[in-house]
Amino acid sequence: MHSIFARINNTSALLSSCMMALLAAIALSTLVFTARPEGNVSVASVQVYSGNTRRYATKRQDLAFVDFNITADFAPLFNWNTKQIFLYLQAEYNTTTGIKNEAVIWDRIIRRKEEANVNVIGKNKYNLRDLSTNFKNAPPASYSLKYNIMPYVGALTYGEAARNLRTCCVPPAKDPCIIFV
């Protein structure tokens, strides 16, 4: 009972049980917060160009460019267990053939409460393309702003902050052919 081995054994067992209890308490304590921030998404314009991006299979396909305006405040989501919030704006549409598509066109990482007030007028960061390589028969798309809270310890949570109810039509492709790298 008094050998060094027994002492080390006991202290390390106590240390690990206390550590696990502390981590569990931190993870569970964040369940108390149920803030649901609201924001606003509006789409200014959608333009479609036919282009060739060498990133994907080298074929000509339609690429859509979306100009949007986002305002939202995510400060209520920050607590002691929030490491960062990942925001993403996605376009959702169902084609006439029955394929449901959701694509993220813009994202941002918020690491501190001071940056949590988001007011962005921008355009899509990522290529928006369709499986059938053209947007000819594409129905109007709706745009939603979603967030993912990543904690220091515990479970990841997701939520939706805003949705553009007035869906915008995707126009047919314009003639200018632009080559993208």
Add this chain to the structure above:
Amino acid sequence: MFTEELKAFRRLGFRHVLLQVLNFASVIASGLMIWKGLGIVTNSESPIVVVLSGSMEPAFYRGDLLFLTNPSSEQYKTGDITVYKIPGAEIPIVHRVMETHDVPKSIDIRKYTKSKSKSKPQPGEDSKQDNQLLLTKGDNNYVDDIELYQGLEWLEKKHIVGKVRGFLPYVGYVTIAMNDFPQLKYALLGGLGLLALIQRE
């Protein structure tokens, strides 16, 4: 150092040695049972993984532990953080889903996946859900993962090991250290084995 241990073993007899070995084996077996049981409950072949690369910083650093589930009755959504394995690459990759395309069963998905197989895909357990084509990207990368797919244009559900649900920081660094310094792995295993066999309680 071992002489008194050996004398004690000789006194207690051969049966005692066998009992020690049996205890050791049952500890190993129950560990394996817990691991496989967790894999069945979460429907994932590897429900706990360690982050190996820095492509999801600042969310996940190397050495963090992730808890995965792979619900067969749910579709993957954009924003989910998934762990996937490309056939031909052994390392699982942890990245976030950027695009999902749910293709209903009435359309043959092989039109979009350039698959060379002639046989029809088996319905299997996911016959209730549409097939999905996914595109992923690491948060810390500028571009999506097309180059990592080794020729595939889209990921399918069969490539995905699971979706990240929970997270513990730093705990997995032991496995990374053991991979980088294999002597540490042998030393640890050897020490643990020796302790387990010599302990008399």
